[in-house]
Amino acid sequence: MLDFERFSAAAADYEQSLRSTSSVTTHHEEGLRYRFYEGTHPVKNIVIVYHGGGVNLDAGYGILARQLVAESGLSVCLVDMHGHGESKGIKGHLPDPRLLWQNVDMLITALKRSYPQAQYHLLGHSSGAGMLINYFTCHKPAYRITSLTLLAPELGPFAKGVHRKITTVPFARVTQWPFILNALTRGKLFGNYVAVNLNIPGSIDNDVKNLVRKYSVNMANALxxxxxxxxxxxxxxxxxMLVADKDELFEPKAMEEFAKKYGNHYLSFKLLKDSHHLDCLFHSSFQIGEFIKHVVKSIGPLAGGPKPLPKISE
Structure with a gap:
């Protein structure tokens, strides 16, 4: 079971110790809420962050944003996905899985109106990482993206051998038959059926508002x-790919083997020490900042598309 209490206590400690950035503004674009963090540096690299399952941008992601701004001079955009937080949509539901991926393009379109010359980087935590894997492989992105970070990625039930054996209450309880019928009918039936129940304790409702505890088939398929x-x-x-060495959901060594076996020459794997599935948010800013700096330096202005990266030094 994920330790939400440890996460909430750590988040409170970081909130007290971190200095604020020079500019934090909240916006709505076609019903999507996003929050933009900007430091004193010119906006050259924007990291768009997608949250994990059931939560929203208020669940500690502002801490990571401020760390990235202060330590690496990056600008950061946090997003509430459709059906989450204060974004539009019925909580935990989607009319079509493709909408979530299309919204990534829509948000970048909005940001490009203000920052047309910036390079854009995507980061997903947990199920947000799963969504971004789908974004690049089940959808044709509208814009060239400079880099992708998968933080404690939820690879789903089809990534065999990477999950820990659960001895307590699982984080997600899934009803399988609606997914089977949805797949057999190519998405025509049972897309709105509630088939996933997330075990998020009620004790954190005071720390994070608008939590989502149930997902439809369409939402789960998008993520x-x-x-x-x-x-x-x-x-x-x-x-x-950044994996917490104490992740409660996944076996870190198995995740590393999976990444090395199936990842291509664009993929780098790193282990985050003394981190769990949730609090790895607070321990990942250095690795993320160094990775983005390395990518930007290696590929320059992206002429001709991305190139294989040199190995990142340990």
Whole structure:
């Protein structure tokens, strides 16, 4: 079971100790809420962050944003996905899985109006990482993205051998038959059926508002890689996979072996020490900042598309 209490206590400690950035603004674009963090540096690299399952941008992601701004001079955009937080949509539901991926393009379109020359980097935590894997492999992105970071990625049930054996209450309880019928009918039936129940304790409702505890088939399909091995092998851009060494959901060594077996030459794997599935948010900023700096330096202005990365020094 994920330790939400440890996460909430750590988040409170970081909130007290971190200095604020020079500019934090909240916006709504076609019903999507996003929050933009900007430091004193010119906006050259924007990291768009997608949250994990059931939560929203208020669940500690502002701490990571401020760390990236202060330590690496990056600008950061946090997003509430459709059906989450204060974004539009019925909580935990989607009319079509493709909408979530199309919204990534829509948000970048909005940001490009203000920052047309910036390079854009995508980061997903947990199920947000699964969504971004689908974005690049089940959808044709509208814009060239400079890099991708998968933080404690939820690769889904089709990534065999990477999950820990659960001895307590599982984080997600899934009803399988609606997914089977939805797949057999090519998405025509049972897309709105509530088939996933997330075990998020009620004790954190005071820390994070607008939590989502139930997902429809469409929402789960948008967030979950259907063929994670094949999808990792076809990711078309420099990608960093960061895995917590004490992750409660996944076996770190198995995740590393999976990444090395199926990842292509764009993929780098790193282990985050003394981190769990949730609090790795607070321990990942250095690795993310160094990765983005390395990518930007290696590929320059992206002429001709991304190139294989040199090995990142340990």
């Amino acid at each position: 979950t890689p259907r063929s994670p091995a094949k999808q990792l092998s076809t990711l078309p851009l420099p990608t960093l």
